[in-house]
Amino acid sequence: MVSATGFSQLSDLHYLPPLKKGSNNSSINEQAIYLSTPETTSFTINAYIRIATTPDATFSISNIAHREFTLANGDNNITMVQNANKGVVINSSELRFESPGGQKFYVN
Numbered sequence: 001m002v003s004a005t006g007f008s009q010l011s012d013l014h015y016l017p018p019l020k021k022g023s024n025n026s027s028i029n030e031q032a033i034y035l036s037t038p039e040t041t042s043f044t045i046n047a048y049i050r051i052a053t054t055p056d057a058t059f060s061i062s063n064i065a066h067r068e069f070t071l072a073n074g075d076n077n078i079t080m081v082q083n084a085n086k087g088v089v090i091n092s093s094e095l096r097f098e099s100p101g102g103q104k105f106y107v108n
Helices: none
Strands: 013-016 032-036 043-049 057-061 067-070 095-098
Touching: 032 057, 032 095, 057 067
Parallel strands: none
Antiparallel strands: 013 095, 032 067, 043 057, 043 095
């Protein structure tokens, strides 16, 4: 198990570009994105994979109802790129999270 300390930005829109491991290229399993907010009233967050215009997932969150968005294991070309795509601009790989109502939230 790997654990790290991170910091987030409070916003109504978040982009997460894909990453690539550099050393042993072994897959990273159990990938998940954690969504949270200080807002007391529940609101909707849409998650888009790649350049989709239709959400791939929709979540309702509040300060007492956090959510987790789980992803495929390994180099899925969404969060982690495959070796063949290393160093290549991939216009179809990323995650985008947005709140249609403009409420602010964190993505970790």
